[in-house]
Amino acid sequence: MKFKKHLSLLLVLLLLMSAFAGCSSSEPAGEEPSGETPAPAPEKQFVTIVTGSTGGTYYPVGTILATLWSEKLGDQGVVAAAQSSGGSIENLNMLKSDEAQLGIAVASLGYFAMTGEENFADNKFEDVRLVTGLWPELSQIVVTEASGINSISDVAGHSINVGGAGSGTEYGTLKILEILGGLTPDQYRAEHLGYSEASSAMQNGQLDAMNAEAGIPTSSVSEIFASKTAVKMLSFTDEEYAKLKAEAPQYGQFTVPGGLYPGLDEDVVTVGIKSALFTNASADEELIYNLTKTMYEYHEEIVGSHQALESVTLENAVVGLPPVPLHPGAVRYYQEKGIEIPAEMMP
Incomplete structure (x- = not known):
């Protein structure tokens, strides 16, 4: 009798363990285990x-x-x-x-x-x-009408944002001022601002000119042309382009189309580098x-x-x-x- 009693208890325990294992299985009810290991996530x-x-x-x-x-x-x-x-x-x-x-x-x-x-x-x-x-990165030299700047050489004695220190804009602006304007850094006041900061400075009367050497349209140039500050963009003659290219052959000749910026009614011939x-x-x-x-x-x-x-x-x-x-x-x-x-x- 004791043996039968112990056997009955053992069977009950086995049934309970089997039921518990079934409940804790990660496989959905009614589905066979897939046997597949999920693919590891790719390394970042x-x-x-x-x-x-x-x-x-x-x-x-x-x-x-x-x-x-x-x-x-x-x-x-x-x-x-x-x-x-x-x-x-x-x-x-x-x-x-x-x-x-x-x-x-x-x-x-x-x-x-x-x-x-x-x-x-x-x-x-x-x-x-x-x-x-x-x-192509186009040189867009924007000047205030009040500055009286009509050519590169006219930048002498004025303030101009040449671009951030260590930027391609700084390199290009200094080259243009030197080759086409015959100007050395001591003949103008160079500022090293971001484009947006330069646009704001021009609107506040703290800056006479800026060069945004970038793909067009450039948001900061759009901003200054849309402002109440009267501005214009300097254009390069064929002779100026030939002179620049002779010393800096990486430059090409490009056009900023009229109408690209508010108030820019005519095409502006400029230079640029890819x-x-x-x-x-x-x-x-x-x-x-x-x-x-x-x-x-x-x-x-x-x-x-x-x-x-x-x-x-x-x-x-x-x-x-x-x-x-x-x-x-x-x-x-x-x-x-x-x-x-x-x-x-x-x-």
Whole structure:
């Protein structure tokens, strides 16, 4: 009898344990265990793209690109963000020190960084690599009517915002003032403000002129033309362009169309240099390949976000750029798409 009693108790315990195990199972009721292990989440890849002043073109376009990359490559772990900065020279230095993975800069400055010329004479960056060309950076020299400035040489004795310290705008403005105006820095008062700050200073009567070297339209230039302050944009003659190009061959001739800004009724002939997206040679090849591919495969989704992006096309990706090597990840994508790459730009 005792044996039967013990057996009965054992069976009850086994039934209870079986029921408990069934209730605690992670499989839904009525379904067989899948036997599959969930795929591990992809490792995060943080991508910082350094840009420029918030009132220029670099920052808003950098934000557009970062948003696109995070959205389209998020399932691969890519988390991209744009960071405002002092501009081209600072961006290239941040790429050199691995403080950022991508940076927008005036294309010619990337070449000077690689060769150790101009602003990089003591700070050579041989590992700089191109990802793609972007849009032309147009020099937009805006002056107040009250200043009486009608030409580059007239800037003498006046205040002018030459761009943030270490920016491509500063480099370009000083070149223009020197070559076309015959001016040295002691002949004018140079300010180093962001574009938006310069626009406000002009409206407050604290600044006579500013140069916004950026893709058009530029928000800070729109702001000053829409204000109550009477302003105009200086135009370059063919002779001035020829003189500038003779000493700085990286410049091209461009037009700011009349009507682009409030009160700008006629076309303004100006000069500009193509900008580009740079990285470090040490950047992961697969990452750069995916970033480049996504930028162009989804170009139609972002082109309406900023007018400067209309110039950024796959056909022009390696056109009009200095002989800086492309990153292997970018090369792989361009070769897949049949883009002819100049021999001097091969890594």
